[in-house]
Amino acid sequence: MPIFFLIIIYLAFISLGLPDSLLGVAWPVMHLDLGAKLEAAGIISMSIAGGTIASSLASNYVLKKLGTGKVTLISCFMTASALLGFSLVPSFLWLILLAIPLGLGAGSVDAGLNNYVANHYKAHHMIWLHCFWGVGATLGPIIMSSFIGNNSSWRNGYRTVAFLQFSLVILLFVTLPLWKKVGGEGKASNDEQHKVGEIDTSQDSGDVKIEKDNSASIELEERSNYKGKENVLKFPGVNLALISFLFYCAGESTIGLWGSSFLVNTKHFAPATAASWVSLYYGGITVGRLITGFITMKLSNKILIRAGQIISFIGVLLLILPLPKACSFLGFIMIGIGFAPIFPCMLHETPVRFGKVQSQKIIGYQMAAGYIGATFLPPVLGFIAARTTISIMPFFVLTYISTMLYSSERINIVMRGKKFYKAHM
Template identity: 25%
Template sequence: MLLLAAPNPNAANGGQETAPASQSPQPASEPSSSTSEPATEVASTSAAEQPASERGGASLKIQIGLAFFAFFLFGANDAIVGVLLPSLQGYYNVDKATLGIIFISGSIGYLLAVFNTGFLAPKLGNTRVLALGAASFASGGLAFGLQPPFFAIAIAPLLLGFGAAIVEAGLNSHLAKLPTKTALLNYLHAFFGLGALIGPVAASGMLWAGWGWNSIYFWLAGMTLILLPGFLWAFRADPSDAGDGAETDSEGGRNRIRQALQYRVVWLVAVFLLFYVGTELTLGNWSYSFLTEARNEDGFLAGWLVSGYWLGLTVGRVVLARLSARIGDKWLIQGGLLGTVSGVAVLWSAPNSAVAGMGLLLTGFSLSPILPTAVAFMSNLIPTRVLMSAISLLGSLSSIGKALFPWLAGNLAEGIGLAFLPHYVTVLVASMAIFWTILTLWAQRALASEPAVQEASEA
C-alpha cells in the first residue's frame, strides 16, 4: 500500500518517523470513544508493540526480504491476469462480462480476509497467520493450474485474494511499526510493481513459446511455497507472535475491527483507494486487450507495452519514496493525479505503439506513490493495536474497486468495444480527484479544530 490532503505530521522528514512518535496526533473528528484517548496513546502503543526484530539487524533484513518477495509474487499475480484473459476466454468459451467472475471472486476473498484477520492474528500469532496466507495463495495458484471447469473456477481467485489480503495486512502492519516506515512501505510496494512488470512479459513470452496458460499458475504456486518455511523461521521470535494471548477469542478480534471502523480516516482513505485500485487494476488488466483488439498490436509487443505501465509503478515508488521530504505528501499526491491525467491523455491520443507505451509508463509512474503513502499516513493517526485490522479493512474495502471497475470495463467492452478504455479510466481518475478534494476539506477542518494537530504538522 500518501493520499490524505492534510499536511503529513512528518512532512518535513518525508513522512518518516524521525520525530518522536508522541507527535502523531489523533484527529479531532474521530468519534468520542477515540478522541477521548490521549494523543500519546498512539506513541505508547507503538513503542510497546514495536517488534523486537527492529533491534535484530539480520533477522529484520530477512523479514524485509521475505516481505519484498511476497509482494513481488502478488504483483505478478495481479498483472498476468490481463495477459491471460484472452486465453481464459478462449479456453472456457465465455465472453468478457462472464469472465469478470474472476475479479469478483478475488474481491470476495479479500472481504473474507478482513473478517478473519482481526481475530486470527491474536489467536494464532502473526507467524502462523502469514504462513496460512501463503498456503492459501499457493493453493489458489494450484487450483488455476489444474484448469477446473468454469463453474468451479471462482475458487481459485478466492483463495488467491484471501491469501494475499492476509499476508499484505500482516506485512504492511509489520513494516508500518518501523522508524523508516514511509520509505520501507514505498519500497515494499515497488516490489509489487516489479512483479507486475516482469509478470506480463514472462506470461506473454511463455504463451508465445507454446506453454499453456495454466502452467504460468503452476510456476506462481511453486514460488509461493518458498514463503512458507521463510515466514515460519524468520518471524518465529516476533513478540507479536504470541498467540493465545489476552485476546485469543474471536470476539476480541472483532472488537479490533469495530475499533478500526470508528476512525473516520480509515473510511476516507478506503474510499479514495477504492477509485485508486480501480484505476490501477483496470489499466493493468485491460490495457493488453485494448492494445491487441482496439489498436491491433502484436500480442508479444503488447505484453512489453503493458509492462511499461508496471515499470512506471515500480520506478515511481523507488524514486518518489523520499520526495515528500522536499515537497510534502499533499503536493506529491496532487502531482501524481495530474500526471495520471496526462498519461491517460497520451494513451488516448497515441498515434503509434511507442507513444502508447509512453502514456502507460507515465500513468504508472504518476499513480505509484499513492497507496503506500496512504498506509504510512494512516498509521500515524490510529493506535498500533488496531493497525493490522485497519490495514486489512483498507485492502478489503478498496478491493471492491479492484473487482467492480475491471468487471464493469469488461461489460462495457462487450457492448461498445475496448476503444472506450481511456475515456473510462479518465472518469475513474476524475472520481479520484473529487474524493481527494473531499479529503482536503476534511483535513483542513480537522486541523482547524485541533490545535495539537496543527502544531504537530508544522513541527
C-alpha cells in the first residue's frame, strides 16, 4: 500500500509538468493566430507564475486546513479546467485570465508534496519525484508538436493535454481516501514505510554517508530537530538558498518559454522541429533525474548540484558559440541533463540544512522564490528580445546559471561554518 501511495504522488507530479512546457512550444504559432506580439508570452507566463507564487506562500496554511490529498485533487482539477479553457479562447486577453487558475493550481500542491517527500524519503525518491514532473513536461511538447506538425491546431494540443489532466483528476478522486488511510493527510506511517524500506529516518543528504564523520552526524541530527525562530528568513543560508531557487527556475523557464522561438528565429528551424527539440530539453531533465536517482545512493546532494550547474553551463555555451546546428541539439540536451539534479537536490537538502520543523515553511518560501524568478525574468528577456533579437536568450541563461552556482557554493561555506551550530544548537 505505501508503494501504491508513492505512485499516486508520482502521478500527481506528471500533472504538474504537463502544462509547464506547452506555452513555449506553441507560442510561435499561437501568437500569430491570436494577433499577439512575440513578447506577449511573457505576460501569460507572469500571470501563471503569479498565481503559483500566491499559492506557494499560502501553502502552509492551505495544507493544514485541507490536507495534501484534497489540495492535490483540487489543484489538478483547476489546471485541467484552465487548459481546456486555453483551447477555447477567442482572444489573447482570455489567456491572461485563465493563466491565473493555472498558476494557483500548482503552488500549494508543489510545496506540499515536495515537503512530504523531503521529510520522509531518501534523496533518490525526491529525484524520481521530479523525474515524473519531467515526464509530464516532456510529453507536453511531444503532444503539441504532433498537432502543429500535422497542420492541426495548437488548440487540439491543449485540448488533448486537458483531457489527460481530467483523467488524473478522476484517479485522484477515487484514491482520495488513501491519503487518510496511508498518508494521514500527508504523513505516511513509519512502520509501513519501514516495511518497504522507503522512509528516510536519517535525514542525511549523502554527505554524512561519504564523510563517515560521527561528530558531523551528531550535529546534523541536532540541527534537524532545531525548532528555531519564527522568522526563518534570518536563518544563516536561507537567503542564499532563495537566490539559488530564483535563478534556477528563471533559467529553466527561460529555456522552456523562449527555446523554441530562439531555434525558429535564430537557428531558422521550422516551428514543429523546434518544438521537438525543446521536448529533448525536457527529455534530458527527465532521463537525467531517472539516472541521478541511482547516483544519489553514492554521491551527495552537494556534488550533484555542482555537477549539474557545470554541465548546464557547458550546454548553454554550445548555443552561444558559432557551431553547426547539431551542436544546438546537443546543447539543449546537456542543459536538460545538467538541470536534472539541481532543483530536487536543493529541496532535499532543506530539512538537513534548516531542520524538519521549519522545512515546510522554508520550502514554501523557496518555491515562491523560484516562481518569482520564473515570473519576472523570462518576460524581461522577451521585452528586450522584441526590441533587439531573441539570440540574446543563451546569454541570459548563462548569467542565471553563473549566479546560481555562486550562491550555491556560498551556502555550502555557510553550512560548514561553526557559527551556525553555535548560534542555533
